[in-house]
Ligand SMILES: Nc1ncnc2c1ncn2[C@@H]1O[C@H](COP(=O)(O)OP(=O)(O)O)[C@@H](O)[C@H]1O
């Protein structure tokens with residue numbers, strides 16, 4: 001069985017893939033100082049709690065935080081006796097080589113998203129991934145990741161207002177009833193929610209114009225459903241997109257004899 005690990009700047013997610021389906025998804029906050037032993041204590045407690053019979057033989061890691069990879073490698077080696085595949089490292093092959101400026105290292109989450117989007121939808125896709133940052137990942141007709149857009153994440157924007165302006169409280173994102181807020185919280189929610197809606201609409205429209213061919217738009221990440229306006233922003237929302245990409249990359253490497 002495969003343990004797929006998607007480590008973002010905010011949260012780290014473990015999913016167990018039995019070759020056909022995910023048996024479970026476990027989430028913890030990302031801390032670079034967490035040790036291999038601490039990962040295992042957390043992991044084994046939850047696996048036992050859910051009564052999952054997991055025989056892990058392989059581990060694949062995508063991490064947008066380089067410093068956590070060392071401890072995750074030790075975790076895989078010590079507890080599953082395996083050498084993990086780490087997306088973005090030279091020994092982890094991708095089905096299609098990214099086409100970006102020389103010297104650019106695209107985020108491994110974006111590479112996994114591109115692989116998943118191609119496998120599910122064929123090429124000509126833009127993925128909108130709501131993480132710590134909000135990424136737009138463009139996937140060409142042949143499945144290559146060809147770049148995109150990085151915007152500040154929704155929660156990062158809310159945090160920035162709170163930390164930069166003495167009179168602005170911490171606010172959770174939600175869709176406000178009105179655009180014209182009549183209290184401070186309503187004003188902030190309006191700025192971030194409608195500002196973000198405009199950002200998503202505007203960037204997708206510009207990407208499509210520049211790309212010059214019809215594109216499918218796939219939303220992913222915890223906040224994607226909040227921004228789904230009827231069906232006008234995304235063609236589909238797929239929460240497991242990055243994880244799915246990791247299973248496809250793992251399969252590809254197995255087939256290549258890695
Ligand atoms: N369903 C949700 N509702 C509200 N906030 C969410 C939800 N899912 C994730 N978040 C928040 O969105 C931000 C990005 O989360 P996540 O997708 O885990 O980021 P990353 O992959 O960068 O670690 C975090 O601040 C997280 O708390």
Ligand SMILES: CC(C)(COP(=O)(O)O)[C@@H](O)C(=O)NCCC(=O)O
Nearest residue numbers: 008009064105106107131132133150
């Ligand atoms: C843009 C990101 C910070 C998003 O990471 P996340 O929000 O999921 O933590 C990550 O994909 C990253 O560090 N990228 C490297 C630069 C690039 O993709 O070009």
Ligand SMILES: [K+]
Nearest residue numbers: 008109129131
């Ligand atoms: K992510």
